Amino acid sequence: xxxxxxxxxxxxxxxxxxxxxxxxxxxxxxxxxxxxxxxxxxxxxxxxxxxxxxxxxxxxxxxxxxxxxxxxxxxxxxxxxxxxxxxxxxxxxxxxxxxxxxxxxxxxxxxxxxxxxxxxxxxxxxxxxxxxxxxxxxxxxxxxxxxxxxxxxxxxxxxxxxxxxxxxxxxxxxxxxxxxxxxxxxxxxxxxxxxxxx
Ligand SMILES: CC(C)(COP(=O)(O)OP(=O)(O)OC[C@H]1O[C@@H](n2cnc3c(N)ncnc32)[C@H](O)[C@@H]1OP(=O)(O)O)[C@@H](O)C(=O)NCCC(=O)NCCS
Numbered sequence: 271x272x273x274x275x276x277x278x279x280x281x282x283x284x285x286x287x288x289x290x291x292x293x294x295x296x297x298x299x300x301x302x303x304x305x306x307x308x309x310x311x312x313x314x315x316x317x318x319x320x321x322x323x324x325x326x327x328x329x330x331x332x333x334x335x336x337x338x339x340x341x342x343x344x345x346x347x348x349x350x351x352x353x354x355x356x357x358x359x360x361x362x363x364x365x366x367x368x369x370x371x372x373x374x375x376x377x378x379x380x381x382x383x384x385x386x387x388x389x390x391x392x393x394x395x396x397x398x399x400x401x402x403x404x405x406x407x408x409x410x411x412x413x414x415x416x417x418x419x420x421x422x423x424x425x426x427x428x429x430x431x432x433x434x435x436x437x438x439x440x441x442x443x444x445x446x447x448x449x450x451x452x453x454x455x456x457x458x459x460x461x462x463x464x465x466x467x468x
Contacts, residue, residue, distance in 0.1 A: 279311040286312070289401065290373060298421045299401040306394040313394070314370065329369035336365050348372060356381070356408070368392060368420075376405045384414035384432065391420050407442065429456050 282301045289299040303310040310316065314325040328351070335347050344361045352373025361383045367375060368391035375391060377383070383406070392401040402421025406412065410424045413432035424430060425442030435449035445456040 283311065286401065290371060292373075297403050297423075301399050302397055303394070303399050305396060306399075310394065310399055312392075312399040325370070332367060332369045332372065336361070336367060337363065339363050348375065353377070359383075362387070362414070365389070371401055374401065374403045374420075376403065378406060378408040378410075378426075380409045381406045381412070382410075383412045384416070386415045387412045387430075388415075388417045390418065393420055410440075427456070 285294075286299055286301070288294050289296060301312070303312065306313070314322055317325070332347065332351065336344055338344070341360055344365075345355050345359060348361075348367065349355050353367070353375040355377045356379035358380045359377050360381075362385040364386040365383050366386070366388040368389060371391045375389060383389075389404055391404060392399070400420060402419075404418055404420060405423040406418075407424060407426040407428070409427040411429045412418065412424065413430050413434060415432060416430045416434045416436065418424065418430065419435075419437040422436055422439060424436070424440045424446075425444065427443050428440040429445040430436055430440060430451070431445060431447040433449065434446050434451040436446045436451045438451075440446045440451075440453060443456055444453050446453055
């Protein structure tokens with residue numbers, strides 16, 4: 271476990287910086303690592319004290335602001351942190367956006383994000399580090415307490431159901447339901463329910 275399958279970590283960090291700056295056109299960055307209980311070279315905890323404190327503070331501020339009911343403040347802060355947020359976006363109370371790389375998040379116009387939804391922009395696995403862009407396309411609806419994995423795109427007008435765990439793309443106009451999410455055709459409310467009238 272101590273013989274790191276890191277490859278050249280400096281080179282990997284350079285590639286990660288390029289990925290974060292969006293010069294590669296890629297949706298995912300992946301690099302093999304040792305078990306994440308050991309220094310991987312990708313955790314903020316491996317950096318200098320100043321970098322650790324800065325990253326931690328950024329995370330606390332983002333988490334606190336996202337817990338509040340002030341939509342405009344949340345959108346302003348996410349944009350300041352590098353996320354791309356469109357017009358008429360609503361972010362409910364208690365949403366969690368991975369504070370490590372908020373610049374990997376894009377939310378297009380007219381997107382609703384429900385209470386306590388979680389958006390992951392990086393993940394450590396047992397032998398790999400992954401960072402990924404999440405894109406919520408125009409008009410998408412993200413249900414409460416859902417989890418959106420890193421690298422996922424939720425298509426235009428698509429629905430993520432309450433508590434769904436989404437690790438793969440959701441095509442436009444479809445719904446992702448359950449854990450792991452299954453993709454079904456989105457029901458059109460104007461079609462009504464036969465049981466609505468009893
Ligand atoms: C996904 C959702 C939109 C589905 O609505 P719908 O099209 O009316 O679908 P139905 O209620 O007819 O359910 C379709 C099927 O999915 C199941 N289902 C619906 N929502 C589900 C959920 N969140 N988790 C698991 N299964 C769900 C239903 O049980 C049903 O299963 P069946 O076909 O085996 O009977 C709705 O259930 C939902 O999750 N809305 C999110 C609301 C929300 O989070 N709002 C934000 C508040 S902050």
